[in-house]
Amino acid sequence: SSVFANIVRAPEDAILGVTVAYNKDSSPDKLNLGVGAYRTEEGKPLVLKVVRRAEQMLVNDNSRVKEYLPIVGLADFNKLSAKLIFGADSPAIQENRVTTVQCLSGTGSLRVGAEFLARHYHQLTIYIPNPTWGNHTKIFGLAGLSVKAYRYYDPATRGLDFQGLLEDLGAAPSGSIVLLHACAHNPTGVDPTIEQWEQIRQLMRSKGLLPFFDSAYQGFASGNLDADAGSVRMFVADGGECLAAQSYAKNMGLYGERVGALSIVCKTADVASRVESQLKLVIRPMYSNPPIHGASIVATILKDRDMYNEWTVELKAMADRIISMRQQLFDSLSARGTPGDWSHIIKQIGMFTFTGLNTKQVAFMTKEYHIYMTSDGRISMAGLSSRTVPHLTEAIHAAVT
Numbered sequence: 398s399s400v401f402a403n404i405v406r407a408p409e410d411a412i413l414g415v416t417v418a419y420n421k422d423s424s425p426d427k428l429n430l431g432v433g434a435y436r437t438e439e440g441k442p443l444v445l446k447v448v449r450r451a452e453q454m455l456v457n458d459n460s461r462v463k464e465y466l467p468i469v470g471l472a473d474f475n476k477l478s479a480k481l482i483f484g485a486d487s488p489a490i491q492e493n494r495v496t497t498v499q500c501l502s503g504t505g506s507l508r509v510g511a512e513f514l515a516r517h518y519h520q521l522t523i524y525i526p527n528p529t530w531g532n533h534t535k536i537f538g539l540a541g542l543s544v545k546a547y548r549y550y551d552p553a554t555r556g557l558d559f560q561g562l563l564e565d566l567g568a569a570p571s572g573s574i575v576l577l578h579a580c581a582h583n584p585t586g587v588d589p590t591i592e593q594w595e596q597i598r599q600l601m602r603s604k605g606l607l608p609f610f611d612s613a614y615q616g617f618a619s620g621n622l623d624a625d626a627g628s629v630r631m632f633v634a635d636g637g638e639c640l641a642a643q644s645y646a647k648n649m650g651l652y653g654e655r656v657g658a659l660s661i662v663c664k665t666a667d668v669a670s671r672v673e674s675q676l677k678l679v680i681r682p683m684y685s686n687p688p689i690h691g692a693s694i695v696a697t698i699l700k701d702r703d704m705y706n707e708w709t710v711e712l713k714a715m716a717d718r719i720i721s722m723r724q725q726l727f728d729s730l731s732a733r734g735t736p737g738d739w740s741h742i743i744k745q746i747g748m749f750t751f752t753g754l755n756t757k758q759v760a761f762m763t764k765e766y767h768i769y770m771t772s773d774g775r776i777s778m779a780g781l782s783s784r785t786v787p788h789l790t791e792a793i794h795a796a797v798t
């Protein structure tokens with residue numbers, strides 16, 4: 398018999414498993430509102446024009462080789478990624494206090510950061526928002542950190558439980574790590590206001606809490622790259638230290654290329670350089686060095702003014718289409734007379750709407766209307782189009798009446 402005979406079948410992932418179920422459904426009306434991946438009005442994945450252009454340039458450049466990258470990845474990709482999130486004029490960058498390492502997209506950046514903290518930081522407790530992206534708990538737990546939750550979402554108001562958040566972070570042991578969604582909170586679509594971010598910053602700095610930003614949607618929330626990095630830049634501006642994980646999966650449509658970066662902002666250039674040396678010891682036995690293609694695409698675009706501008710135009714178009722889907726769904730539910738207050742659909746930002754539908758209603762919509770979404774009631778607005786809004790409206794209407 399097999400030496401693996403005792404292996405138990407694992408459940409499908411709460412988010413990626415929705416696509417597995419969707420693919421098995423033969424209904425022509427099926428609709429995938431699960432995974433946070435952009436789809437066009439025609440319901441198709443999108444490869445940005447500027448990405449195709451960059452790839453063409455790379456293919457045509459015969460001087461390019463397929464050698465190993467350094468453990469920390471592609472140097473100009475790292476520099477350009479730091480500028481993108483912290484701002485080209487960031488004093489932390491000018492003072493050489495930032496170390497940036499290319500990692501396997503957002504997930505890889507979070508994991509490398511978690512493993513680094515588990516080895517070198519003194520407070521092994523990390524506070525993550527309730528609710529948060531499903532993978533966060535496992536990424537930090539498996540790295541050896543003790544994972545706790547801070548109140549974030551208030552189901553009653555469908556908004557931020559700001560008092561609860563302040564109380565929980567205020568009660569956290571000093572030095573605790575705090576995971577913060579830089580913008581477009583997943584799954585709730587609820588973000589603190591600038592004033593609330595300032596209060597969070599003051600509280601965290603007063604208690605020496607260590608910010609770990611997860612920035613997976615920069616430019617996708619508002620359509621503006623600088624606006625969506627506002628929270629991160631507010632913390633870096635005070636001279637304090639923080640970690641930031643970046644993903645290019647959504648804002649550059651590089652999902653399968655696995656392109657991301659982890660930055661650690663330190664007090665001095667000397668500390669940043671010693672931190673980088675230890676990050677290399679985390680990466681080398683994990684995957685040795687990162688993939689060259691996706692990072693080369695990003696660097697090609699970010700270093701060229703025209704291509705950067707073309708990217709911002711395409712990025713805004715994606716963000717605008719999602720915002721338009723919010724309005725269309727809200728208008729459709731209002732016209733249908735669907736019971737309940739659906740204004741959160743147009744108040745929330747980013748890729749997702751946290752509908753407030755419960756697991757039973759979600760199961761009903763999947764069974765009767767072939768709507769695929771996560772069981773927590775989250776829908777990816779990017780998966781919706783003008784053509785499919787009526788179908789989703791019918792499903793929600795039936796689920797709540």
Ligand SMILES: Cc1[nH+]cc(COP(=O)(O)O)c(CN[C@@H](CCC(=O)O)C(=O)O)c1O
Pocket residue numbers: 412413431432433434501502503504505530532578583611613644645646652657
């Ligand atoms: C907050 C957040 N952080 C990190 C990531 C990691 O992305 P990547 O760069 O691909 O490693 C995602 C993707 N989450 C969406 C995509 C599918 C997934 O769960 O992964 C989602 O929630 O649908 C996030 O939503």
